[in-house]
Structure formats: structure tokens, C-alpha cells
Amino acid sequence: MILSIIAYLSIVLFVGISVYKAYQFANMPFHGRMDLYPVPKEKGYEHGGSYYEEIAWWSKPHEVSHVREIIEMLKEIIFIKKLFENQRPFWWISYALHLGIYLLMAWTILLVIGAMFELNGIIVAANSSSIWGLLLFYVSLVTGYLGLAFGALGSGLLFLRRLFDNTLKKYTTPQEYFNLLLIFAALMTGILTWSRDLSFGFAREVTGNLVTFTPFAADGLLTLHVILVGIMLIYIPISKMSHYVGKYFTFHKVLWDNNPNLKGSDIEQQVIKASSFRPTTSWSAPHIKPPAAPEK
Amino acid sequence: MINQRDLRPKDMGRSDDQLIKLDNLMPLLAPFDKPGMEPPLTDPKPAWKEKYCTSLDGYVGIDTLTRPKSKEDEDEFVRKFLSGLEKIFSDANNGVLQPLLLSFEYCAKCNTCSDACHIYTATGDNELYRPIYRSEVLRKILKKYFTTSGKLLGGFVGADIDVNWETIARLGELAYRCNLCRRCAQTCPLGLDNAILTKEIRKIFSQEMGIAPTPLHTKGTMLQIKTGSSTGLSKPAFLDTLEFLEEDTEEKFGIKLKFPVDKKGADILVLHNAGEFMAWPENPVAFAILFDAAGLNWTLSSEIMGYDSVNYGLWYDDTQAKKIAMMQMKVAKDFGVNRVVVAECGHAHKASMISSDRMASDRIPVESCFPLLWDMVKSKRLILDPSKNNFPVTLHDPCNVVRQMGIVEPQRSILKAIAPQFREMTPHGVDNYCCGGGSGFAIMNSANFPEFRTQVASRMKFNQILGAFKGTMENTSLPKYICAPCSNCKGAMRGILEHYDATEKFNLQYGGIVELMVNALVSMKKPFLEFLE
Known part of the structure; x- marks a missing residue:
């Protein structure tokens, strides 16, 4: 029962805090432009160009391709493209961790679906008569094995690399080692737990019990695993590991946001709104005149 | 240590x-x-x-x-x-x-x-x-x-x-x-x-804390807000300079040049970095020759803040940047032109089109000189003879114009059309390296800072230049031209070439893009680029 509560609570907090962070970033004050090229949505993306390459650019339609923007975004999310292009040795281990996480997310969903199947009488096993049961069984095996292996390997190697690389260790704080160790520990307890259950039949049973708040006998290792995963899920969004939230804003709202302030545009409305704001704090250098008193 | x-x-x-x-x-x-x-x-x-x-x-x-x-x-x-x-x-x-x-x-x-x-x-x-x-x-x-x-x-x-x-x-x-x-x-x-x-x-x-390098603050933004230009150039001195340049151009090239100043009904207000008038006057002269040849309806402004496009605030102080940007925009609006064209100054490009874009509404449109110049070449409004520029030319990409604005192709299209021996640096375009003069370094000359700039900050750029001209360096009778279409970048180039004595030893030259264009004009009786004489 307690493990069920931990499981639900950690997932709710993971999603809740992540969404709250995104909400906070989305509601930050309107900022100045900081475009950095190449910008994927631009017509001249291949050479890094922009609408400023046209004469009288303001009188022509701003041709953008949101499809290309989404493709570039997916390349970054799925493959960590920039790291692949600019620092290949680091990419191998960082990608192992990230790919491991993606696979484990998929595995978790598959376990839930598998548990639902079993509760409804569809057997999920190698000898299942249902094609869906068979499919779910094998896909769960692949995602689970690879996810646990890649995730543990990636977090472990990232930890070791930070510990022994002369440059990285100068910049790594104890907290950052802790972050990697927490993920590693959560995954290692998973590997130890599920290595006794190579078909993931017990994992589906546990998942079913967790989902339905059904009490079940959990040994020390399983209890530790569920608690560690719970802590990890709650800790990730409050730490800087929540970069999955930040990354959307750094690209879409900073580096790729080049919409000009044209008459009648949304940007113009935001500019007008922002210019009526009177800050409550002011700078102190002698050449800066104090701003007008804050509006009541 | x-x-x-x-x-x-x-x-x-x-x-x-x-x-x-x-x-x-x-x-x-x-x-x-x-x-x-x-x-x-x-x-x-x-x-x-x-x-x-x-x-x-x-x-x-x-x-x-x-x-x-x-x-x-x-x-x-x-x-x-x-x-x-x-x-x-x-x-x-x-x-x-x-x-x-x-x-x-x-x-x-x-x-x-x-x-x-x-x-x-x-x-x-x-x-x-x-x-x-x-x-x-x-x-x-x-x-x-x-x-x-x-x-x-x-x-x-x-x-x-x-x-x-x-x-x-x-x-x-x-x-x-x-x-x-x-x-x-x-x-x-x-x-x-x-x-x-x-x-x-x-x-x-x-x-x-009120602490900033003197060339950026006291002799930069503060001087510009007070006099209209970070060079300290006053309106009468500016007008005198133009008059001198008109006489000089006629004397040197036989061209009767008349800079339009405060011309009512002009379509374009051209904004130069005022430093050009002092250090590289051939650049605004070349702009005037080209714009006249292409039949553009343009003008310069003699109003305070109207004849200097710089905005050093961009590098160190948002409040100064905003003051200057707003004053410059006001000049353009009061003037009633349809558009502002920024000449060869990288940070002025960024200041007037990107950094100040969201400072106020109802702005006069601002555009870069490069698409306009390329259009003049492409549409054959200028009669050009590329063989006049038959020497190695490479292009430096100003970070502000290229990486931070996405203006990449027009300037290289021009060079491909007018310089038969044009070659790219490696890397180039949005992947370029800074000249080492960016963010104020080009004008920061106190104590030993120029040594850091030329030998450290500009080092990568110098190697890029040497790489682009590989195989031609030892031929000292052959000029090699670094096209750096930005005032600050030119300042950095000047620093490199002087420090390494590279012009004297290897005939390494530098300048903007309009000088090369004017040099290629069929109508020019003699070379516009002095080193060709």
C-alpha cells in the first residue's frame, strides 16, 4: 500500500513539478531578441540565413517551416544531435543514459498495459495465444533489458568520467556526482530486482498491484528499488536535471525566436505591454537616472 | 601563480x-x-x-x-x-x-x-x-x-x-x-x-558599480549621448568632413560627389559608423558613389545621433544601449524616411535591428546594406568589371551580421561576382570565428590590452587569413585583400596587420566590401584601392 502511494505520488510530483517549472518559464517577462543562427524554421536554414537577407524584408511574408523546426527539435530530443556533432566521445555515454531513460519510460508504460491485459485475462508470456500478449511480452523484454542496461551503464560511466577526467572534475560539484549516483542506484536496484525475473512476469504482477493499490509481499530489495525510483522521480524536476523543461525555452523562446516587431503583430502588442512596466528595483551607478516611481 | x-x-x-x-x-x-x-x-x-x-x-x-x-x-x-x-x-x-x-x-x-x-x-x-x-x-x-x-x-x-x-x-x-x-x-x-x-x-x-572601460563608457556611450557621436564629431565638423571628402574624391578620381545631407523626401537614411569618416573615409565615399550610380534616393543626417550608427551600450550596459537606440530611432522618425539602411558596421546592424527591435513599437524599418548592395549587382544597375579585382580576396564574417542575424549569402554573392580570386576562410558563414575585436576589444587600447587583442583574441582569425591565402603569401607583388565589412572588424584587422607588420612584409591588405565594388566599376578611370596604384 505504501509502495503504491510512493509510486503514484512520485509520478504525480514528477509531472506536476515539471509542468509548474514550464509554467514559471512560460510566464517570465517578455525579453529582448537573442537569435542565433542557423534557425531551423528559416527559409535559408541550410546556410544559416534569415529574412534579413531580403531587401525590404518587412514588406515580404516571413516564410517559415514549422515542420523543419519540429524535425530539428526531434533530432535533438531523440538523438542529442548537438552533442553528437560537437563532442562524440561524450555523446556515447550521455546518449546511453538518455536512451536508457527513454526505453525505461516505454517499458514502464508496457508493464502497465501488460498488467491491465493480465487483469483482463489476456496472458502476456512467450506461450500466449494472443498475438498482442506475445507482442507485448517481447517488446517489454527488449525495452526492459536494454533500458536498464543502457541507463545503468550511461549513468555509471558519466559518474566515472566526471571523477577521473581532469577537466570535468574541476567543474563537477558533489551534488552533481550525487545526481548521477542516484540514477545509477535506482537502476542498479532495478537490475538486481528484475534479474530474478527475466520474463518480467513478476514485474507485471507488481505493477498490477501498485496500480490497483493491492497489498503484496515485497522484499527488501524491491522496496528499496521502488523508494529510490520514487525519490529520483521527485528529485529530478527540482534539480537541474529538469533540463528537459529548460531546453524547450532555450531553443524556442531564445535562440530560435526571431519574430520581428512589425506593425500589427503579436510581438508589437507584447512590446507595448512590456514598455508600460515600471520596475521596482533600480540600478545604482551614477550615470543611471532613477526610473519613475512604480505604478500603484 | x-x-x-x-x-x-x-x-x-x-x-x-x-x-x-x-x-x-x-x-x-x-x-x-x-x-x-x-x-x-x-x-x-x-x-x-x-x-x-x-x-x-x-x-x-x-x-x-x-x-x-x-x-x-x-x-x-x-x-x-x-x-x-x-x-x-x-x-x-x-x-x-x-x-x-x-x-x-x-x-x-x-x-x-x-x-x-x-x-x-x-x-x-x-x-x-x-x-x-x-x-x-x-x-x-x-x-x-x-x-x-x-x-x-x-x-x-x-x-x-x-x-x-x-x-x-x-x-x-x-x-x-x-x-x-x-x-x-x-x-x-x-x-x-x-x-x-x-x-x-x-x-x-x-x-x-559605475565601472566600465573608458573607450566604451566615458569616451563611448556618454560622449555619444552628449555630442551625437562616440568620435566626438560635432555637426559642423561632420559637415566639414563631408565637404573635404567631396573635394578629395574629385581631386583623386575626377568624380563630382555630393553627399546628400538632411534631404527632404529621401527614401533611405544611411547610417554609418562615424569612425569610418575618421579612419576609413574611403568607405562612406564608396557607399555614396555606389548609391548614386544605382540611382537610390538616399540621404545622410546631420542631426545629433543621426550620423553615428554605433551603440557601444550593447557590450556592457543595457540602459546606455536603450538610450542610444531610442535617440537614433527618433531621428529616423522625425526625418520621415521610409527606411534606414545600416552601412558596414556589425554591431550597429545588431543594435538597430535585433537588440532594439523590442524596445518600442512603431519603428521605422531598418535593413542591412548587404542585400541592397547585392541587389544592385544582381540587377546590373552597376556596370562592373571583375578583372579589376583580379587578386586574392577572402571574406571575414562579422559575428553580429552573420551568426546573430542570419545575413550570410548577399555579401559572398557580391564577392563571387566581382572578385575572380575570391576564396572562403575555414570555417566561414555562421560558423566563422570572431576577428578578436568584438564586444569593444577593437577600441580598447589602454595599458597592455592591445597585446591581448592582437596576439590572443585575433590569433584564430589571423590563422584563418593565413590559411585562406596559403600559397600566395610569399608573392609580395600580389596584394591579398581581407574583406572585413564591419568597422570594428576592420579595427581588429588593422591591429593584426600592424602588429605583425604583415602589410609591409607580405602585401596583406584589408578593407570593406564597397571599396572593392567601386574598384570594379567600369566608370572608374583609376583604381579606387590605393594599394593598386
Whole structure:
């Protein structure tokens, strides 16, 4: 029962805090432009160009391709493209961790679906008569094995690399080692737990019990695993590991946001709104005149 | 002094006379790879050590950052910095709050950015110049004083730095060892930007502590706000200069040139960097010849703030940047032109089209000169003979115009059409390297700073130039032209060529793009480029 509560609570907090962070970033004050090229949505993306390459650019339609923007975004999310292009040795281990996480997310969903199947009488096993049961069984095996292996390997190697690389260790704080160790520990307890259950039949049973708040006998290792995963899920969004939230804003709202302030545009409305704001704090250098008193 | 390999961000507060010494610069390419071709780096004078902060790397970037006379002065200095540090995260800094917080919070310290930095590479991978070094020092100070986790957990979260006068002064100097070129931000897997943090340090120094390099502040933005130009050029002096240039052009080339000034009903207001009129007057002359030849309805302005496009505030002080941008926009609006065209000045491009774009509504449209010039070539409104430019030409991409605005092709299309021996640098376009003059370096000439600029900041660019002209360098009868269509970049080029005596020894020349265009005009009776005579 307690493990069920931990499981639900950690997932709710993971999603809740992540969404709250995104909400906070989305509601930050309107900022100045900081475009950095190449910008994927631009017509001249291949050479890094922009609408400023046209004469009288303001009188022509701003041709953008949101499809290309989404493709570039997916390349970054799925493959960590920039790291692949600019620092290949680091990419191998960082990608192992990230790919491991993606696979484990998929595995978790598959376990839930598998548990639902079993509760409804569809057997999920190698000898299942249902094609869906068979499919779910094998896909769960692949995602689970690879996810646990890649995730543990990636977090472990990232930890070791930070510990022994002369440059990285100068910049790594104890907290950052802790972050990697927490993920590693959560995954290692998973590997130890599920290595006794190579078909993931017990994992589906546990998942079913967790989902339905059904009490079940959990040994020390399983209890530790569920608690560690719970802590990890709650800790990730409050730490800087929540970069999955930040990354959307750094690209879409900073580096790729080049919409000009044209008459009648949304940007113009935001500019007008922002210019009526009177800050409550002011700078102190002698050449800066104090701003007008804050509006009541 | 620490061996740079052992240097850590928390060492910024150490009491060493000088934190590191530069001694292992990246080798230059041929013909500058031979011993004796490069003057050795020098030590700071004892008087500078006493007066300024030379305790970072021996160089003085901020000539107004002087050593305190008492313990109280020291404490006050630190207190003011901390007060400014708090303010960059307040509503006084709304205009950059979101980008700043993102870059501040999320660095995974993967170190992907280091290899992208021309200064880090030029110094032989010296730890002090690693892009995340500076950012990490700032994070440590903020965590120590302003975050709950830092106060409670200290070193566990990285709040392990000693903060004293030396720490802060060194950090201020270190903010002037970055050209704000943002090449590192292009490579960051998380889209973070170390240049934002660097500029915030500069802003704290200027906006809160009143400390900024004299060429940027007192003789830069303050002078511009007072007189209309950072050169100090007054309206009568500006008009005299134009008159002189008209006479000079007629005398030299037989062209009866008349600069249109404050012309009513003009379509285009052309904004030059006023430094061009003093240092490279052939550039505004070439613009006038081309615009007249193409039949454009254009004018210059003689109004205060109307004849100087620069905005040094971009590099160190948002409040100064805004004042200047608003004053410049007002001139254009009062004038009633349809559009403003920014001539060959990179940071003026960015200031008037990007940085000030969201400062106010109802703006006069601003455009770059490059698409306009290319259109004049493409549409054959100019009759050009490329054989007049039959010598090696390479193009330097100003970071502000290219990486930060996406204006990449027009200028190289022009060169492909008018310079038969045009060759690209490696890398180029949006992947270019900064000239080393960016973010104010080109005009910062106090103490020994020019040495840092030419031998360190411009080092990568010099190698790119040498690489582009490989195989032609030894032929001294053959001029080799670095086309640097930006006033600051030209300032950096001038510094490089003078420092290495490269014009004298190897006939290495530099200038803008319009000079090459005028040189190719069929109507020109004699070469416009002096070195061809």
C-alpha cells in the first residue's frame, strides 16, 4: 500500500513539478531578441540565413517551416544531435543514459498495459495465444533489458568520467556526482530486482498491484528499488536535471525566436505591454537616472 | 601563480600576484611560424600592477577598475557587486531574465563549448579562458550569497569560493576576455549561452558599480549621448568632413560627389559608423558613389545621433544601449524616411535591428546594406568589371551580421561576382570565428590590452587569413585583400596587420566590401584601392 502511494505520488510530483517549472518559464517577462543562427524554421536554414537577407524584408511574408523546426527539435530530443556533432566521445555515454531513460519510460508504460491485459485475462508470456500478449511480452523484454542496461551503464560511466577526467572534475560539484549516483542506484536496484525475473512476469504482477493499490509481499530489495525510483522521480524536476523543461525555452523562446516587431503583430502588442512596466528595483551607478516611481 | 592546468573556478579568490601567465599560445601558420616572426608577450609594468587589477592574467581591460585604498573601500566594492548580482535576477533586468535564468540554471558542464571558443583555443587550451570557467565562478558566488541550498549545503552545491576584492575584480577583468561572439552557444546541447553571463558581469560593473572601460563608457556611450557621436564629431565638423571628402574624391578620381545631407523626401537614411569618416573615409565615399550610380534616393543626417550608427551600450550596459537606440530611432522618425539602411558596421546592424527591435513599437524599418548592395549587382544597375579585382580576396564574417542575424549569402554573392580570386576562410558563414575585436576589444587600447587583442583574441582569425591565402603569401607583388565589412572588424584587422607588420612584409591588405565594388566599376578611370596604384 505504501509502495503504491510512493509510486503514484512520485509520478504525480514528477509531472506536476515539471509542468509548474514550464509554467514559471512560460510566464517570465517578455525579453529582448537573442537569435542565433542557423534557425531551423528559416527559409535559408541550410546556410544559416534569415529574412534579413531580403531587401525590404518587412514588406515580404516571413516564410517559415514549422515542420523543419519540429524535425530539428526531434533530432535533438531523440538523438542529442548537438552533442553528437560537437563532442562524440561524450555523446556515447550521455546518449546511453538518455536512451536508457527513454526505453525505461516505454517499458514502464508496457508493464502497465501488460498488467491491465493480465487483469483482463489476456496472458502476456512467450506461450500466449494472443498475438498482442506475445507482442507485448517481447517488446517489454527488449525495452526492459536494454533500458536498464543502457541507463545503468550511461549513468555509471558519466559518474566515472566526471571523477577521473581532469577537466570535468574541476567543474563537477558533489551534488552533481550525487545526481548521477542516484540514477545509477535506482537502476542498479532495478537490475538486481528484475534479474530474478527475466520474463518480467513478476514485474507485471507488481505493477498490477501498485496500480490497483493491492497489498503484496515485497522484499527488501524491491522496496528499496521502488523508494529510490520514487525519490529520483521527485528529485529530478527540482534539480537541474529538469533540463528537459529548460531546453524547450532555450531553443524556442531564445535562440530560435526571431519574430520581428512589425506593425500589427503579436510581438508589437507584447512590446507595448512590456514598455508600460515600471520596475521596482533600480540600478545604482551614477550615470543611471532613477526610473519613475512604480505604478500603484 | 598557478599552473593553468590545475586552475579551478574557486581559485579566483587566491591572493596570488597573478593567477596565470600566458605562455603556450597556439602556433601561427606559415609564414609566421618561424622564430622571431612574432614579438614575445610582455609582463605588465609595475605601475599598472599597483594601480589596476593585473592579478588575473597580467592584462588590463578595465582602466577604471583601480585598486582600493582602504579595507572599507574593498568591502564596499564587494558589497556593490553583490548588490548588482542580486539585481540581475530582479525586475530591473526583465529584458533578459528568462534567457539569463536558463543559462544560469541548466549548465550540465559537458564542456562541449570549449573547443568552439577562439580565445580558449588560441591560448593553447588555457583553463582560465574556458567558456564555463567564468560562468562557474559567477554561479559559485550567487549560490554562496543568494540561494538557500548554497547557504545550507555550501560546498556540496558548489558554493565554495572565497569572495574578496581580488575575486570580484578578476571576474570583472575576465568578462573582458570574451568577445561575446556566441560561437560557444551554437554548440551547447542545451542551448545555453555563456556570453549572456559574461555580459551580465559587465552590466553589474557598469550599471551598479559605475565601472566600465573608458573607450566604451566615458569616451563611448556618454560622449555619444552628449555630442551625437562616440568620435566626438560635432555637426559642423561632420559637415566639414563631408565637404573635404567631396573635394578629395574629385581631386583623386575626377568624380563630382555630393553627399546628400538632411534631404527632404529621401527614401533611405544611411547610417554609418562615424569612425569610418575618421579612419576609413574611403568607405562612406564608396557607399555614396555606389548609391548614386544605382540611382537610390538616399540621404545622410546631420542631426545629433543621426550620423553615428554605433551603440557601444550593447557590450556592457543595457540602459546606455536603450538610450542610444531610442535617440537614433527618433531621428529616423522625425526625418520621415521610409527606411534606414545600416552601412558596414556589425554591431550597429545588431543594435538597430535585433537588440532594439523590442524596445518600442512603431519603428521605422531598418535593413542591412548587404542585400541592397547585392541587389544592385544582381540587377546590373552597376556596370562592373571583375578583372579589376583580379587578386586574392577572402571574406571575414562579422559575428553580429552573420551568426546573430542570419545575413550570410548577399555579401559572398557580391564577392563571387566581382572578385575572380575570391576564396572562403575555414570555417566561414555562421560558423566563422570572431576577428578578436568584438564586444569593444577593437577600441580598447589602454595599458597592455592591445597585446591581448592582437596576439590572443585575433590569433584564430589571423590563422584563418593565413590559411585562406596559403600559397600566395610569399608573392609580395600580389596584394591579398581581407574583406572585413564591419568597422570594428576592420579595427581588429588593422591591429593584426600592424602588429605583425604583415602589410609591409607580405602585401596583406584589408578593407570593406564597397571599396572593392567601386574598384570594379567600369566608370572608374583609376583604381579606387590605393594599394593598386
